[in-house]
Amino acid sequence: xxxxxxxxxxxxxxxxxxxxxxxxxxxxxxxxxxxxxxxxxxxxxxxxxxxxxxxxxxxxxxxxxxxxxxxxxxxxxxxxxxxxxxxxxxxxxxxxxxxxxxxxxxxxxxxxxxxxxxxxxxxxxxxxxxxxxxxxxxxxxxxxxxxxxxxxxxxxxxxxxxxxxxxxxxxxxxxxxxxxxxxxxxxxxxxxxxxxxxxxxxxxxxxxxxxxxxxxxxxxxxxxxxxxxxxxxxxxxxxxxxxxxxxxxxxxxxxxxxxxxxxxxxxxxxxxxxxxxxxxxxxxxxxxxxxxxxxxxxxxxxxxxxxxxxxxxxxxxxxxxxxxxxxxxxxxxxxxxxxxxxxxxxxxxxxxxxxxxxxxxxxxxxxxxxxxxxxxxxxxxxxxxxxxxxxxxxxxxxxxxxxxxxxxxxxxxxxxxxxxxxxxxxxxxxxxxxxxxxxxxxxxxxxxxxxxxxxxxxxxxxxxxxxxxxxxxxxxxxxxxxxxxxxxxxxxxxxxxxxxxxxxxxxxxxxxxxxxxxxxxxxxxxxxxxxxxxxxxxxxxxxxxxxxxxxxxxxxxxxxxxxxxxxxxxxxxxxxxxxxxxxxxxxxxxxxxxxxxxxxxxxxxxxxxxxxxxxxxxxxxxxxxxxxxxxxxxxxxxxxxxxxxxxxxxxxxxxxxxxxxxxxxxxxxxxxxxxxxxxxxxxxxxxxxxxxxxxxxxxxxxxxxxxxxxxxxxxxxxxxxxxxxxxxxxxxxxxxxxxxxxxxxxxxxxxxxxxxxxxxxxxxxxxxxxxxxxxxxxxxxxxxxxxxxxxxxxxxxxxxxxxxxxxxxxx
Numbered sequence: 001x002x003x004x005x006x007x008x009x010x011x012x013x014x015x016x017x018x019x020x021x022x023x024x025x026x027x028x029x030x031x032x033x034x035x036x037x038x039x040x041x042x043x044x045x046x047x048x049x050x051x052x053x054x055x056x057x058x059x060x061x062x063x064x065x066x067x068x069x070x071x072x073x074x075x076x077x078x079x080x081x082x083x084x085x086x087x088x089x090x091x092x093x094x095x096x097x098x099x100x101x102x103x104x105x106x107x108x109x110x111x112x113x114x115x116x117x118x119x120x121x122x123x124x125x126x127x128x129x130x131x132x133x134x135x136x137x138x139x140x141x142x143x144x145x146x147x148x149x150x151x152x153x154x155x156x157x158x159x160x161x162x163x164x165x166x167x168x169x170x171x172x173x174x175x176x177x178x179x180x181x182x183x184x185x186x187x188x189x190x191x192x193x194x195x196x197x198x199x200x201x202x203x204x205x206x207x208x209x210x211x212x213x214x215x216x217x218x219x220x221x222x223x224x225x226x227x228x229x230x231x232x233x234x235x236x237x238x239x240x241x242x243x244x245x246x247x248x249x250x251x252x253x254x255x256x257x258x259x260x261x262x263x264x265x266x267x268x269x270x271x272x273x274x275x276x277x278x279x280x281x282x283x284x285x286x287x288x289x290x291x292x293x294x295x296x297x298x299x300x301x302x303x304x305x306x307x308x309x310x311x312x313x314x315x316x317x318x319x320x321x322x323x324x325x326x327x328x329x330x331x332x333x334x335x336x337x338x339x340x341x342x343x344x345x346x347x348x349x350x351x352x353x354x355x356x357x358x359x360x361x362x363x364x365x366x367x368x369x370x371x372x373x374x375x376x377x378x379x380x381x382x383x384x385x386x387x388x389x390x391x392x393x394x395x396x397x398x399x400x401x402x403x404x405x406x407x408x409x410x411x412x413x414x415x416x417x418x419x420x421x422x423x424x425x426x427x428x429x430x431x432x433x434x435x436x437x438x439x440x441x442x443x444x445x446x447x448x449x450x451x452x453x454x455x456x457x458x459x460x461x462x463x464x465x466x467x468x469x470x471x472x473x474x475x476x477x478x479x480x481x482x483x484x485x486x487x488x489x490x491x492x493x494x495x496x497x498x499x500x501x502x503x504x505x506x507x508x509x510x511x512x513x514x515x516x517x518x519x520x521x522x523x524x525x526x527x528x529x530x531x532x533x534x535x536x537x538x539x540x541x542x543x544x545x546x547x548x549x550x551x552x553x554x555x556x557x558x559x560x561x562x563x564x565x566x567x568x569x570x571x572x573x574x575x576x577x578x579x580x581x582x583x584x585x586x587x588x589x590x591x592x593x594x595x596x597x598x599x600x601x602x603x604x605x606x607x608x609x610x611x612x613x614x615x616x617x618x619x620x621x622x623x624x625x626x627x628x629x630x631x632x633x634x635x636x637x638x639x640x641x642x643x644x645x646x647x648x649x650x651x652x653x654x655x656x657x658x659x660x661x662x663x664x665x666x667x668x669x670x671x672x673x674x675x676x677x678x679x680x681x682x683x684x685x686x687x688x689x690x691x692x693x694x695x696x697x698x699x700x701x702x703x704x705x706x707x708x709x710x711x712x713x714x715x716x717x718x719x720x721x722x723x724x725x726x727x728x729x730x731x732x733x734x735x736x737x738x739x740x741x742x743x744x745x746x747x748x749x750x751x752x753x754x755x756x757x758x759x760x761x762x763x764x765x766x767x768x769x770x771x772x773x774x775x776x777x778x779x780x781x782x783x784x785x786x787x788x789x790x791x792x793x794x795x796x797x798x799x800x801x802x803x804x805x806x807x808x809x810x811x
Contacts, residue, residue, distance in 0.1 A: 008330060014106040015334060021333070025296045025573035028702075029385060031659025031695060032285075032292030036344030037378045038646035039285045039688075040628050041351045042358075043278050044377075045368040046271050052187040055227075060119025061192070062095065062224040062236065062241070067368040068257050068529070074262060076195055079217040081256065081518065085224075087242050090735075094631040095226040096123040096615070100196040101469040101549060102469055103204060104664050109160060111664040113469065115172075117190070117202035122212065124151075126227050127190065134167040141209030148178035149207060156203040161293040165482055175473040178206070180588035185595020192269065195223055199667055217255040225266065238263045240658075249529075257529030265419055277685045280761060284440065284692045287433045289381070291696050293389040294426045294433075295703045298570050300393035302331065313709040317722040325391075332390025334385065340382025342369075347378065357687060359680035369421055384717025392422070399464040423707050424739075426749040426791075427700075430603055433594035434693070435784060441693035442757055451679055456508065457610025457619065459548040460671040464645035466652055467666035469634035475661070478631040484659070485627065485635050489540060491655045492639055497648060500640045502543030508612045509674040514594065518623070520579060521589040532579045534571075535612065536594055538630050542605055546638045554586045554605035558624045565628040569601040573609045574633055577620035594630055600627070612785035614678050616767050621673040638671065685765060697787065699746075705791040708740050719799055736799050741785070748781045755780075 015022040053059055063074040064081065077098060086095045103116040117123075121137040124130075131151065141149055150173060157166060184205075209410035228237055249256040268275070296553060324450040348370055357370055380681045422734040468488070485503055488774045506513035517531040526532065541562035544551065554574060562569050569590065578586045586716075589600035601623075609619035627635075641648050649668050656663055676683075712719075719732055759771040 001700075005600070008334060010327065012334060014331060016556050020140065021183050021299060022338075025299055025339045026297050026342060028292045028337060028699065030342035030346055031699075032289035033284045033340050033378065033381055034350055035692065035695070036289050037343060037347035037374060038350035038354055038383055039278075039282050040352055040377050041347065041374045042368050042373075043282055044373055045514055046274060046278060047267075049373075051270065052129070052185060052189075053266070056128075056266060056520040058093075058228045058230070060237070061227050061264045061266055062271045063262045063264065064220060065260040065262040065747065067260055068224060070261065072185070074195065074264070076358050077224050078217060078255070079210050079222055080217050082222065082224055083210060083215050085241065085244055085261070088247075089237075089240060091232045091240050092226040093229050094122055094126045094130055095122045096126040097210065097222045097224045098123055098190075098208070098260040099222045100191070100198040100202060102198055103173050103206070104469070104471060104667060105160075105171060105173055105204075106176070106662060106664070107170075110297045110475040111662050112160075113467075113664040113666040113756060114204050115154065115198040115200040115202045115742060116204045118207060120207050123208050123225075126225060127664030128227075129184065129188055129482060131182035132185050133165070134180070134791075136182050137205075137207040146174065147695040148176050149204040151182040151184060152180055153184055153201075153203040155187070155506055157183045159746060160194060171206070175471065190225070192223060192282070195512060205278055226263075233326045234263060234265060243311065246621075255528075257527075257531070261350065273681065276761075277681070280440075280765075281685070281688050283694075284437055284689055287437055288696050288699070289385065291430050291433050293385050293697045294430050295699055295706070296335065296389025296772070297389040297393055298423050298426045298703055300390065301348045301426075302327075304811075306595075312782060325777075327592045328393070329387070329390050331354070332393075333386035336386025336390075339385070340378055344375075344378050344381070347374075354688075359677070360686050363722060389734050391539060394781070405415045419448045423710075423799055425742045427704050427707050428750065429702040430696075430703045431784060431788065432742055432751035432754060435748055436755045436758055436781060437689070437693035437696045438780045438784065439752075440762060441686070441690040441757040442780055443759060443766060443769055443771065443773055444682075444689055445772060446776060447769040448679070448686045449769045450680050451615055451682055452609070454615040456615060456675060457549060457608055458508070460675050462641045462643065463547070463671035464639040464641065464646050464648055465510065465636050465666065465671050465674065466585070466639065466649075466656075466668045467634065468656060468663065469659075469666060471663065472633050474662075475633065479630070481631050481633055482627055485540065486563065487659060488637065488656060489542065491659065492637060492652060495639075495651050495655065496642045497643055498639055500542060502544040502546035502638050503540045503635040504543050504638065505632045505635055506612075507638070507674075508610060508680045509614075509671075510636065510669075513612060516593045516618075518579065519591040519698045520594065521591070524721045530759060533576055534579070534592065534623045536623050536625065538625050538627050538632050538635075540627055540635075543624075543638065544660055546640050548608075548640075549610055550608045552606045552608055554603070556605055556607075561628075562626045563628060566626070567599055567601045567629070568604045568626065569629070570605040570624040571603055572607050572619065572622045572624075574619040575623060576606055578621045590623070592625070601625070620685055643671070660685070682765070682767070697784070700784075701787050704744065704788050705794060707743075707793040708792045709798075711739065712736060712799045716799075730802045732797050736796035737792050742787060744785055744788030744792075747788075749783055751784075752777065752781060 010083070032717065049384045050056060051059075061074075062082075062085070064077045065071070065073055066075055075715070077097070082095070086092075090093075098117050098119040101116050101118055102113045103113050105114045119137075121141055124136040129136075132154070134151075135152055137149065140146060150171065151167065152161075153793045155212050159162060161169075166183065169180045170707075171178050189201040191198075193199075228234070238261075241263060244682060245256070245259065249259060252567075264272070271278075284536055303371055330809055348768060351368060351370060444658050470481050473483050491500060512534045517533050519525065520532065529656055539557075541559050542558045543549075544556055555572060556569065560566070571585060571590075576583075579590075580588065581595050585603045585606055588603045590603060591598050591600045607624070611617065611619060611621075612622070613620075637652070639645070639648060639652060655670065722732065722735075755777070763771050
């Protein structure tokens with residue numbers, strides 16, 4: 001221990017004696033370690049840390065799967081099928097069903113729309129979640145005649161009720177009394193955004209009993225989660241559920257033909273879309289760390305050459321090679337520790353930046369924070385990097401020729417040819433790693449640029465989206481509901497700066513929409529499981545005008561058709577391509593299976609395709625009914641303005657409250673923000689990988705410059721002799737540049753070979769760009785060669801300024 005302390009003290013003194021070397025090394029390591037720690041904190045929160053559920057590894061999401069759309073397609077479930085699964089399976093301890101809905105809270109403050117989850121009473125026991133206050137639902141709660149009860153989220157409890165004791169407090173939820181019986185932990189949520197009818201995680205839970213009416217084979221709209229029995233594997237459970245689904249398809253062929261069951265581990269469900277990008281980013285930041293280590297190893301190799309006389313004296317005095325290696329390795333670990341400490345500070349700031357620029361739903365039920373596990377990771381990485389970059393230079397430095405190193409005034413040893421080869425190999429490694437990162441970043445940048453230029457099919461500029469759900473106890477007839485929304489559109493249109501106002505049931509880029517099967521008059525009836533299908537939205541007469549969706553054929557709804565049921569429908573071009581190829585759709589009659597009694601609707605118009613879910617996806621067939629055809633109590637107003645959409649938000653809210661002071665208002669969001677949200681994950685991946693790539697590029701350029709500058713310094717005597725014998729400045733310049741270009745060319749070649757294989761991992765993240773994109777694979781090498789040329793030119797230029805007389809006296 002005394003020897004170790006002595007080594008540390010000597011190492012610290014030695015490093016403080018070379019402040020420039022120490023500062024460069026510590027900052028270089030801090031960049032690599034800090035970036036690695038920041039990304040690991042995200043990976044730990046999303047992929048590694050335990051989910052806030054009891055024995056989370058036993059939990060799986062249970063989806064229905066339309067086998068015509070692919071084996072991994074996830075679809076919401078039918079409750080009749082769910083009840084049969086629950087009764088017939090032998091692999092689950094229990095299963096629970098739930099749906100997401102908005103509820104109106106009209107007590108204890110301003111009326112508000114609250115994201116609510118309606119769940120079977122066993123929901124919390126299946127998940128293994130206990131409240132921090134009160135209790136969860138009893139088996140009989142939710143039945144007709146039972147008192148209303150609710151459980152609150154931690155966030156709603158703090159925000160709306162100030163963290164007071166609310167157990168037993170009576171609230172007014174959807175115009176009915178409900179008693180608060182529990183408050184959940186702060187980290188609990190279960191919100192599957194792509195399958196949810198709400199845009200925000202739930203803040204309130206209400207009990208739900210599955211009645212005989214809900215068990216009918218009609219419609220799919222719920223979600224389900226199950227807890228596997230101990231010892232049952234996912235594969236065993238999937239096999240049994242597939243058997244049950246096959247049996248149900250035989251029992252209910254009209255409804256269940258070609259429908260199966262898909263089990264997805266809850267961990268994979270929560271992190272599914274971000275899992276691969278995070279691992280790619282973790283690999284990328286690992287490359288940055290390797291480049292940082294390589295740079296510092298190069299510095300240590302150069303420093304080792306300058307310390308050969310010191311090391312020779314130590315050896316002459318009896319120090320063994322192992323003792324000297326230990327001393328040098330201790331200095332490396334001191335450097336790594338300092339780099340790790342500074343890196344931890346950078347990681348703390350970097351993690352906050354990651355959270356700020358990340359998509360809102362990225363982290364699911366987890367929160368990203370610097371904790372003990374992340375701290376241990378940082379310590380481990382620091383020690384490991386100290387060993388990685390320190391061991392080889394330490395061994396190389398001890399390969400000392402005592403006879404040469406102890407000569408006074410003799411030829412300064414510029415390092416062995418082996419040492420020169422090692423430094424060259426390090427430069428090649430840095431450049432190769434930088435090529436891989438730059439190619440990956442280039443592909444994502446090109447992909448993201450393509451994505452941004454995709455036409456969504458409507459004009460989102462200066463459009464405000466405002467969701468309103470009419471209270472069913474107040475607007476208790478179709479006529480009242482239609483008149484409410486019609487009056488709102490009419491008054492919103494009178495606001496200053498408003499150019500057009502429309503309304504739609506399911507706004508693009510704001511959640512899922514309804515879909516169903518159809519029959520087209522005059523076409524043969526298809527067998528079960530092979531029926532035609534379409535998405536279904538409800539609009540008013542002005543929606544297409546307000547969104548600037550072009551009419552391609554026929555006409556749009558008249559005001560009368562938007563007020564009274566006339567059995568008409570407008571479809572998009574994708575509907576025609578899929579369901580009426582080669583036919584004139586105008587005048588055709590289509591029966592859309594969305595109501596208890598479905599009458600044929602006449603197709604009166606065809607509008608241009610518009611994206612609904614993501615910019616990457618192809619437009620889906622869509623049928624647009626006027627509001628009277630299917631009266632939804634919720635609609636989203638789209639308000640086109642002459643100026644920035646945000647400026648009209650307050651006035652738009654006032655219009656709704658003027659019509660109905662007790663009417664809560666849901667999301668109020670500029671349409672451009674919703675579009676931006678749809679590409680947020682692509683932006684996140686692109687920005688981070690680009691940052692890592694350019695840091696790698698900078699480190700590689702600095703590394704190349706350092707090696708070439710050191711080589712010039714060590715060869716000053718040689719250059720003096722060459723110039724004394726007649727070599728010109730151009731000859732010296734070419735000599736230095738040639739070595740730099742050889743190293744750069746080898747590094748680029750190795751990097752391109754590695755990138756050709758590794759970038760295929762990015763295929764699922766790219767849009768309209770191939771993993772072997774020729775432009776990227778051409779531009780990156782040329783850019784790196786140019787930067788390496790510049791990094792070599794500066795020391796080469798300095799070499800041409802050598803005075804032969806001074807150089808010959810250099811030693």
